Each structure stands twice: as structure tokens, then as C-alpha cells.
Amino acid sequence: MNSKWQSSRLCTLIALAGILLAGLAxxxxxxxxxxxxxxQLDISVWNEEALQKTIIVLPDGMxxxxxxxxxxxxxxxxAAVEKAISDKLDSFIAEPEVNVTVTSTRGNVTYVVGKVLxxxxxxxxxxxxxxxxxxxxxxxxxxxxxxAIKIIRSNGEExxxxxxxxxxxxxxxxxxxxxxxxxxxxxxxx
Numbered sequence: 001m002n003s004k005w006q007s008s009r010l011c012t013l014i015a016l017a018g019i020l021l022a023g024l025a026x027x028x029x030x031x032x033x034x035x036x037x038x039x040q041l042d043i044s045v046w047n048e049e050a051l052q053k054t055i056i057v058l059p060d061g062m063x064x065x066x067x068x069x070x071x072x073x074x075x076x077x078x079a080a081v082e083k084a085i086s087d088k089l090d091s092f093i094a095e096p097e098v099n100v101t102v103t104s105t106r107g108n109v110t111y112v113v114g115k116v117l118x119x120x121x122x123x124x125x126x127x128x129x130x131x132x133x134x135x136x137x138x139x140x141x142x143x144x145x146x147x148a149i150k151i152i153r154s155n156g157e158e159x160x161x162x163x164x165x166x167x168x169x170x171x172x173x174x175x176x177x178x179x180x181x182x183x184x185x186x187x188x189x190x
Contacts, residue, residue: 032077036183037061038107041078045089046097057107067092078102110181112137114189115144129178130164133187140166145190151179152186 035041037059045051055063061074063081068088073081078100089096108124110133117138122128128136130151140146146166153160164187168174181187 032079033102033105033108034075034077035073035081035102036105036107036109037074038109039073039102040104040106041073041081042099042101042103043081043085044099045085045093046099048093048096051089054103074107108183110183110185110187112187112189114187115141116189117141124181124183128181130181130187131169131178133181134166134189137187140189146170148190150188150190151181152188153182154184 035057037057039057041055041057041063043051043053043055043065051066053065055065057063057073061072062070063073064070065085068085071081071084071088076084082098082100085100086096086098089098105125106123109121110124110128111121112133113119116134119137122133122136124133130149134140140149144166147164149164149166151162151164153162162177162179164177164179165174169178
């Protein structure tokens with residue numbers, strides 16, 4: 001009876017460990033940085049001096065690399081770009097070791113326009129929410145309509161409008177409109 005209990009407990013622990021590992025893998029995927037136009041990449045292929053380049057992701061999201069040609073980078077992780085380059089180089093180089101390093105996230109930009117003290121682009125070097133972006137922009141001015149702030153987010157064909165209630169955020173009473181920003185978002189402060 002004791003060995004059955006231990007066996008059952010071991011199975012439970014193994015199942016819990018599997019669930020935990022799956023959750024950690026999903027969390028890592030969710031926090032993986034996706035490349036944007038304007039980001040700078042250092043790409044190198046081990047032992048291939050001619051295949052070491054610094055590349056900027058073009059406005060259309062593409063990059064060009066020797067022997068590979070044009071390749072979509074925007075919306076992909078550095079690891080996904082590494083694999084795509086490696087797969088294409090495989091016909092030219094035996095088992096290519098590709099390394100893609102993001103050296104600048106200048107493409108991870110949001111814009112603040114309207115009645116703020118310092119309107120303009122904000123390069124997001126970390127996860128940034130609306131309140132943080134407004135703080136970087138110097139805050140809203142005294143003529144702003146704080147509860148009419150909108151975020152315009154382009155996701156494909158139709159832009160999405162997200163509403164922000166500044167007074168709720170300022171009081172800390174309802175933080176649901178303190179949206180996490182994405183590259184290309186425009187915060188409009190009327």
C-alpha cells in the first residue's frame with residue numbers, strides 16, 4: 001500500500017512539473033521580443049567572415065542577407081530569423097551556425113500627439129504602458145481632455161481604438177485602461 005501511495009505521489013509530481021514547464025515555456029514565448037521595422041540586427045555565421053553584417057529591418061519588414069536574399073523579419077523573434085537564415089544557408093554551407101543579435105530596438109516606437117508637454121516618438125526599450133508613455137511625454141497639459149485620450153493601434157486593415165480614462169489611472173481606481181503599448185501605437189491626447 002505504501003508503494004502505491006508513493007507511485008501515485010510521484011505521478012502527481014511529474015504531472016505538476018510538466019504543467020509548470022509548459023506554463024514557463026508559454027510565458028517565455030509571450031515575452032519574446034518581436035522585431036519591428038527600424039530595429040538593428042547583427043547577423044553572423046560562424047567561421048564565415050563574409051557573412052557578418054549589421055542590418056536594419058526595412059520599413060516593409062524585410063531584410064536582405066547574402067546567399068539568403070530577402071527575408072521577412074518584422075513580427076518574428078531573433079531566434080525565428082536565425083532559423084530562417086540557417087535553413088536557407090543550408091544548401092550553401094554544411095550545418096551553418098547563425099547568430100542574430102538585436103543591437104537596437106529603434107523600431108519599437110509609439111507616438112504621443114496632442115496636448116502633452118513633449119509630443120513625439122517614444123522608443124520603448126522595455127514594456128511600456130500608457131501612463132509611462134505620458135510621463136515620458138512630460139504629462140498632459142492643463143487644456144487636455146484626460147478622459148478622452150485614445151490609442152490608435154493598427155492591426156491589419158482596420159485600426160483599433162482603445163480608450164483611456166486618465167482620471168481613473170491618476171487616482172489608481174481603475175487601471176484597466178492603462179494599456180500595454182505596442183510598436184506603432186499612437187496616443188492621442190485631445
